[in-house]
Structure formats: C-alpha cells, structure tokens
Amino acid sequence: MAIKSYDAIVIGSGITGGWAAKELTEEGLDVLLLEAGRNIDPNQDYSEHKMPYDVPYRGLTNVRFMEENYPIQRQCYACREYNHHLFVNDRENPYTTPADKPYLFFRGRHVGGRSIMWGRQVYRWSDLDFLANEKEGIGIPWPVTYKQIEPWYDHVETFIGISGMKEGLPHLPDGQFLKPMALSCGERILRRRIAEKWRGQRVVTIGRTAILTEDHKGRAACHYCGPCEQGCITRSYFSTLNSTLPAAQATGRLTLRPHSVVRALMYDKDSNRVVGAYVVDGVTRQELELKAKIVFLCASTLESTRILLNSANPRYPNGLANSSGVLGYYLMDHLYGSGASGEYPGLEEYSDLGRRPNGIYIPRFQNLRGQDAKYLRGYGFQGGSHRAGHLGGFQLPSLGSPLPPGFGASLKEAMKAPGGWSMMLAGFGECLPDKRNKVEINKNVTDKWGIPVLHITADWYENDQAMYGEIREVAAEMLEAAGCKSVRTFGEAKPAPPGKGIHEMGTARMGNDPKTSVLNKWNQAHDIRNLFITDGSFMTSSACQNPSITYMAFTARAANYAVEQMKRGEL
Ligand SMILES: Cc1cc2nc3c(=O)[nH]c(=O)nc-3n(C[C@H](O)[C@H](O)[C@H](O)COP(=O)(O)OP(=O)(O)OC[C@H]3O[C@@H](n4cnc5c(N)ncnc54)[C@H](O)[C@@H]3O)c2cc1C
Numbered sequence: 001m002a003i004k005s006y007d008a009i010v011i012g013s014g015i016t017g018g019w020a021a022k023e024l025t026e027e028g029l030d031v032l033l034l035e036a037g038r039n040i041d042p043n044q045d046y047s048e049h050k051m052p053y054d055v056p057y058r059g060l061t062n063v064r065f066m067e068e069n070y071p072i073q074r075q076c077y078a079c080r081e082y083n084h085h086l087f088v089n090d091r092e093n094p095y096t097t098p099a100d101k102p103y104l105f106f107r108g109r110h111v112g113g114r115s116i117m118w119g120r121q122v123y124r125w126s127d128l129d130f131l132a133n134e135k136e137g138i139g140i141p142w143p144v145t146y147k148q149i150e151p152w153y154d155h156v157e158t159f160i161g162i163s164g165m166k167e168g169l170p171h172l173p174d175g176q177f178l179k180p181m182a183l184s185c186g187e188r189i190l191r192r193r194i195a196e197k198w199r200g201q202r203v204v205t206i207g208r209t210a211i212l213t214e215d216h217k218g219r220a221a222c223h224y225c226g227p228c229e230q231g232c233i234t235r236s237y238f239s240t241l242n243s244t245l246p247a248a249q250a251t252g253r254l255t256l257r258p259h260s261v262v263r264a265l266m267y268d269k270d271s272n273r274v275v276g277a278y279v280v281d282g283v284t285r286q287e288l289e290l291k292a293k294i295v296f297l298c299a300s301t302l303e304s305t306r307i308l309l310n311s312a313n314p315r316y317p318n319g320l321a322n323s324s325g326v327l328g329y330y331l332m333d334h335l336y337g338s339g340a341s342g343e344y345p346g347l348e349e350y351s352d353l354g355r356r357p358n359g360i361y362i363p364r365f366q367n368l369r370g371q372d373a374k375y376l377r378g379y380g381f382q383g384g385s386h387r388a389g390h391l392g393g394f395q396l397p398s399l400g401s402p403l404p405p406g407f408g409a410s411l412k413e414a415m416k417a418p419g420g421w422s423m424m425l426a427g428f429g430e431c432l433p434d435k436r437n438k439v440e441i442n443k444n445v446t447d448k449w450g451i452p453v454l455h456i457t458a459d460w461y462e463n464d465q466a467m468y469g470e471i472r473e474v475a476a477e478m479l480e481a482a483g484c485k486s487v488r489t490f491g492e493a494k495p496a497p498p499g500k501g502i503h504e505m506g507t508a509r510m511g512n513d514p515k516t517s518v519l520n521k522w523n524q525a526h527d528i529r530n531l532f533i534t535d536g537s538f539m540t541s542s543a544c545q546n547p548s549i550t551y552m553a554f555t556a557r558a559a560n561y562a563v564e565q566m567k568r569g570e571l
Pocket residue numbers: 011012013014015016017034035036037076078106107108109110111112113114115117118119120121122229260261262263298299300301303304307502503535536546547548549551
C-alpha cells in the first residue's frame with residue numbers, strides 16, 4: 001500500500017505544534033501531527049480535583065521512586081505526586097552537561113506537551129525588547145518589529161482567551177483581554193503604595209493569564225479550584241488539548257499520530273528540500289518514513305535543535321539548515337529563583353475567595369528610558385498576596401505550603417482557622433544571548449529510542465549576575481514600602497542553574513543575515529525553504545516576559561505565510 005504524503009508535517013503537539021496544526025488545517029492543508037509521547041485522556045490523566053486521600057503518598061510523593069525516575073523533573077515546582085506522569089521520565093530521556101555546569105530541562109512528552117502543566121502567564125513584547133539587540137550591539141538584530149507581530153498577538157489572544165487589566169504601558173502592550181481577575185486586598189494595598197512611592201514608575205497589575213474569566217468559545221470560565229498544573233477538566237485554561245487541537249480536528253484535515261518519535265528529517269539533495277521525517281514508533285520501535293511538502297518543527301526549543309543536529313548530511317555536515325554555523329548556539333533562559341516575602345498584618349478581617357490560579361505582575365521598570373542600571377535590560381516580578389490556611393486541611397501543605405502549627409487537638413484547631421496574610425515577589429530577569437551557552441550532540445549517549453542526546457552547556461555571565469544581585473533587595477524594598485513585616489529575601493547568592501526558569505530559548509535564531517542566523521523573519525530556514533521552526537528556538541533575545549505567547553504569535557504568522565507561499569507556488 002502506498003504511504004500517504006501530507007501537505008504538512010508538524011513535529012510536536014505542545015503549545016506551538018497545536019497552533020501550527022490549527023492554522024495550517026484551517027487554511028486547507030492536510031496535516032500530520034507527530035507527537036513523541038502518548039495520548040492524554042483527561043478523565044484519567046487530570047488530577048486537579050484529587051484530594052490527598054486519593055493518592056498513595058497523600059501528596060508528599062514517593063521520594064525514592066521520584067529520585068530514581070524523575071531526579072530532574074522533581075526539582076520543578078509543578079511536578080507533584082498528583083501529576084508526575086505529565087513530566088518526562090529522566091532515565092528514558094537523558095541529556096548530559098559538563099560536570100560543573102548543571103542544566104535543568106523540565107519537559108513533558110505526551111499530546112499537548114507542556115501546555116498542560118504550564119503557568120499560563122502571558123505578556124506581550126514591545127519594541128523595547130525587539131529593538132534592544134540592535135541598539136546595544138548585542139547578538140544580532142531582530143528582523144521583526146512590534147507592529148509586525150501585533151496583529152498576530154491579537155489573533156492568538158482572541159482565540160485562546162486571556163484575562164488581564166489594561167494599563168497603557170508602552171513597554172508592556174495591552175492585549176485583547178477578558179475581564180481581569182480581582183486583586184486580593186493585600187495586592188490592592190501594594191498597588192497603591194508602590195504607585196505612590198515610585199510616582200507611577202512602578203506598576204502592580206493582576207497577572208495576565210491564559211485562563212478564562214468568562215465562558216469563551218465553548219469553554220467554561222474558571223471555577224478557582226487551584227492546581228492547574230494537574231489539568232483542567234472544564235477546559236478553562238489554554239492548552240493544546242483544550243483549545244487548538246479540537247479546532248484543528250474540527251476541520252477534518254488533521255491526522256494526529258502519538259508515539260511518533262522523530263529521529264531526523266528526510267532531506268532531498270536534488271531539490272534542497274525536506275521531504276518528511278524519520279520516525280521511531282514509540283511502541284514497536286519500528287522506523288517509519290513519513291512524507292510531506294512542508295515541515296513545521298515545534299518539538300520545543302532544544303528538541304527541535306536536536307532533531308536538526310541529528311539530521312546532518314554531506315551537504316549540511318554540522319546539522320541540517322546550518323550553513324551559518326550558529327545552530328545550537330545562543331541558548332537563553334530567564335534568571336529565576338530570587339525575591340522576597342513578608343507578612344502582611346492588619347488584614348485579618350478579610351479572606352480570599354477560592355483559590356485564584358494567578359498572581360500579580362510588576363513589569364520591568366529598569367532601563368526604560370536610557371541606561372539607569374548597572375546592567376543591560378531588566379526584570380519583572382511575579383508573586384502575590386494571600387491568606388494562608390484558608391480552605392486549609394492537608395491540601396495546601398501537600399501543595400507546598402507549610403504545615404499548620406501544633407499536634408493532635410491543637411493541630412486540628414489550627415487547621416480550621418485561616419492563617420495570616422503574606423506577600424511574595426519573585427524576579428524574572430532577561431538573559432543576554434551568549435555564544436558560550438550552547439547544545440551539541442553527545443554521540444555516546446542515546447535515549448530509550450536509540451537517538452543520540454544533547455550535551456547542554458549553559459551558565460550565567462556578567463550581566464546576568466549583576467542583575468541577579470539586585471533582585472532580592474529591590475523585592476524586599478517594595479514589600480517594606482507596602483507595609484509588610486518580617487520581610488525575608490530568598491535565593492542563593494548564585495543564580496539557580498539555567499533551565500530552572502523553564503523558558504529555554506534560542507539555538508536556531510532568526511535574523512536578516514543568513515550568515516549569522518538559521519531562520520528568516522518568517523521562521524523559515526534560510527537554507528531550506530520548506531522548513532519552518534516556530535518553537536522558542538527562533539528567539540534572538542529573551543526579554544524578561546514569559547515567552548510562550550510570543551511563540552504562539554510567531555507560529556500563527558509563520559503558518560499563514562507558509563500557506564500563502566504554497567498557494568502562490570513559491571514553496
Ligand atoms: C511548570 C511550567 C510552567 C510554565 N509557565 C509558563 C508561563 O507561565 N508562561 C509561559 O510563557 N511559559 C511557561 N512555561 C513554558 C512553556 O510551557 C513552554 O514555553 C511551551 O510549552 C513551549 O511550547 P513548545 O510547543 O515549544 O514545547 P512543548 O509545549 O514542550 O511541546 C513540545 C512537544 O514536542 C514533543 N516532541 C519533542 N521531541 C519530539 C520528537 N523528537 N518527535 C516528536 N515529538 C517530539 C514533546 O513530546 C512535546 O509534546 C512553563 C513550563 C512549565 C513546565
């Protein structure tokens with residue numbers, strides 16, 4: 001039987017793969033979506049409504065099992081007894097690093113990728129971000145401006161549903177928002193006092209989040225149950241499964257193939273085109289050759305680059321589409337893991353309502369109108385103020401909160417009463433692109449499917465360290481200005497290993513010059529016209545905002561461009 005050839009293959013069904021599949025099928029293409037992992041059954045796999053008594057270790061996890069199978073993933077704040085099955089098994093999915101440079105690679109391998117466990121914070125970039133490289137002579141200039149990507153942010157936000165508050169800030173553009181979630185009383189005080197003390201130069205706003213505050217496109221508004229990283233049966237937050245995949249499936253033009261581990265891309269030297277993918281069937285281990293006219297690589301930042309490096313051939317000996325030699329270089333993440341927390345006395349007569357799955361955001365306020373800090377770029381804060389112990393019991397301790405005080409009868413009594421109010425701010429800092437941060441193939445180590453793994457070398461350098469040193473102190477200063485007591489800073493003197501921010505970016509950057517970039521401004525490989533890479537690999541700098549909304553906007557734009565080109569016969 002002849003094997004069917006598709007119009008497009010999309011590799012990876014996470015946040016970006018879901019978007020590529022939706023846009024390409026809606027524009028009339030016959031799409032094969034290849035996903036390395038298994039299918040997800042929300043009825044079996046989601047656990048957001050499970051109680052500690054529903055799981056064997058009451059939410060405190062089987063430590064030995066986790067150390068043996070998930071030694072990296074268990075370091076992620078969102079990986080718990082309830083949902084560890086949504087994270088990769090580290091023994092089956094290894095990577096290597098230099099002994100003195102650890103890297104934390106937090107991943108999922110299933111239909112939907114990390115869209116199921118992600119934190120859902122979404123912030124647009126502005127030209128402060130897109131023009132910074134060019135202005136400061138760092139890395140290479142972005143080939144895209146805010147005006148060019150703005151309609152695609154609109155397009156994505158309108159479809160997925162973002163709740164947020166308009167603030168009119170030029171450096172953090174407002175989007176197409178559903179009504180915002182309410183600030184807690186502590187956060188309202190923080191917003192007012194920070195605005196007063198810094199005369200409007202620092203702004204506290206409710207987090208902009210891909211969670212519905214109103215019913216939207218057949219999906220229900222959030223009911224504030226809390227642990228979204230464990231799934232959402234009411235489809236209230238954006239994930240591939242909740243949103244883009246059903247849209248793609250509704251066209252009747254999508255073929256989803258789980259258990260399809262792409263080892264490398266198929267390349268035809270005569271036409272200088274990719275013609276499909278070599279796929280290891282995850283269950284049978286049989287190798288398949290699946291074909292299409294165009295390929296969208298959406299396997300996530302480092303996995304897409306791994307596929308290209310593993311696709312080297314005589315024409316591209318250092319990795320497919322790598323005539324520039326920059327494939328694998330300029331890996332970035334966000335500086336993460338430091339900040340401050342404090343108690344907020346005087347609010348005891350107030351309580352939170354439900355478990356709001358969102359916090360606050362303080363957009364970057366450094367170096368906005370010139371160079372006023374001792375480092376380049378800047379950082380924003382995420383955090384929030386809530387009352388501990390409300391709806392307490394053992395649920396909250398097993399989700400990471402401290403145990404209530406006491407023992408026996410006094411413990412029971414303590415669990416009935418709500419605790420005190422507190423406030424926390426954690427920084428997310430921009431990381432500059434640096435050639436020393438890179439990935440290569442380690443031919444001596446293979447994964448469970450026999451595919452050579454990545455060797456990741458990443459560290460923080462001078463600018464990152466100068467910025468990191470200040471974040472804790474600034475967080476503490478703001479909490480004190482807001483009236484918090486017993487303010488404590490957190491975070492080691494040295495930043496946590498790269499990867500901990502879970503915002504890995506770069507390694508196949510875009511630019512106008514094919515000699516210094518892998519992709520052009522349409523996410524299309526300079527070397528191979530029918531190859532597009534739209535996960536975070538394309539990022540030319542990192543800004544300090546959570547990046548996934550930007551990946552989605554570029555993916556939608558690239559997909560529409562590819563279809564246009566195909567229709568004109570130019571692809
Ligand atoms: C706990 C957590 C919190 C986060 N919070 C936020 C946040 O608040 N805001 C934000 O912007 N970002 C956040 N992120 C990051 C966000 O999840 C990623 O940026 C985003 O998922 C990247 O999308 P992607 O499509 O590139 O990759 P993914 O969503 O990771 O999907 C990649 C898919 O490709 C598949 N794949 C990989 N290799 C292959 C292969 N060889 N063959 C076939 N398929 C393959 C994988 O199985 C996976 O399904 C968070 C991540 C985590 C884990």
